[in-house]
Amino acid sequence: MHLGTWFWRPTLFWKPNAGVSREERAWLNEKYLTWEENWGVLWDEIIDNVNNGRLQDTLPTTLPALCNLTQLPLGSATSRHDLAPHQLVHNGRLYSFDSAVSQWCFEQDPERYAGHQNVVDRFIGGQIQPADLGGGLAWMGLTPEVMGDDVYNYAWAKDYATGQAGSRSAALIR
Amino acid sequence: MALFPIIGRVVGGFLPHLVAVDADDTMDEIVEKVAVHSVGRRLPRPSRHVGYDVLLDGEPLPPSATFGLVPAEREVLPLQWFDVRFREEVPTGGFGSPP
Numbered sequence: 001m002h003l004g005t006w007f008w009r010p011t012l013f014w015k016p017n018a019g020v021s022r023e024e025r026a027w028l029n030e031k032y033l034t035w036e037e038n039w040g041v042l043w044d045e046i047i048d049n050v051n052n053g054r055l056q057d058t059l060p061t062t063l064p065a066l067c068n069l070t071q072l073p074l075g076s077a078t079s080r081h082d083l084a085p086h087q088l089v090h091n092g093r094l095y096s097f098d099s100a101v102s103q104w105c106f107e108q109d110p111e112r113y114a115g116h117q118n119v120v121d122r123f124i125g126g127q128i129q130p131a132d133l134g135g136g137l138a139w140m141g142l143t144p145e146v147m148g149d150d151v152y153n154y155a156w157a158k159d160y161a162t163g164q165a166g167s168r169s170a171a172l173i174r
Numbered sequence: 175m176a177l178f179p180i181i182g183r184v185v186g187g188f189l190p191h192l193v194a195v196d197a198d199d200t201m202d203e204i205v206e207k208v209a210v211h212s213v214g215r216r217l218p219r220p221s222r223h224v225g226y227d228v229l230l231d232g233e234p235l236p237p238s239a240t241f242g243l244v245p246a247e248r249e250v251l252p253l254q255w256f257d258v259r260f261r262e263e264v265p266t267g268g269f270g271s272p273p
Contacts, residue, residue: 094252
């Protein structure tokens with residue numbers, strides 16, 4: 001959730017606080033034994049991009065797929081290796097879900113949820129123009145002065161800038 | 175040109191993306207369209223180019239096939255989930271390799 005909200009920060013109306021300093025990373029590794037393998041490797045790529053001036057690669061260029069029940073992005077909240085599709089066809093339309101639980105809820109009462117269009121459905125249905133991320137942001141009323149950005153202006157990433165080439169392994173052994 | 179919306183996930187990534195593919199796209203072109211949102215952004219590039227496969231329902235699709243030909247064999251609806259997976263790296267010349 002932290003990584004997702006941070007990466008799609010232009011779609012937020014607040015400044016997400018999610019970047020991990022070395023000290024915070026050490027704490028996460030102590031508390032969550034699989035954090036490094038699941039999330040650290042992804043943050044490493046982001047940190048590399050931030051510290052090498054490739055901020056454009058830390059920003060989204062499309063929408064995440066969304067759940068037709070919760071409206072939240074499909075994605076893993078625990079292990080990225082457990083991420084699996086949950087989809088079903090109802091009256092000829094394919095619905096996507098963020099978990100087996102959400103799919104189960106839909107199956108209990110499909111008419112309650114069927115037919116609703118989430119942002120992605122509206123996007124591909126032509127209701128959001130232009131059909132790109134910029135069009136989506138405009139549709140949401142998110143202008144540059146209100147859209148989210150890193151709350152600390154990426155200061156946490158500078159933690160890794162010294163000896164950049166070795167930053168990944170250094171983070172792992174701390 | 176007939177754009178078609180799919181959900182594309184690079185295996186190892188933590189979420190899938192909305193991706194527009196074309197009926198004339200080969201699987202290799204679909205790989206590029208899906209991977210660009212993850213690889214080099216949150217997923218590291220492989221240490222060397224090992225290639226990718228496109229999978230539908232867990233089964234690899236022929237790399238030279240075009241997207242437009244897939245629905246003839248499999249039901250593909252808008253927002254169908256496709257996976258892109260790094261091919262396995264085959265060790266060469268290192269410790270443990272056959273002589």
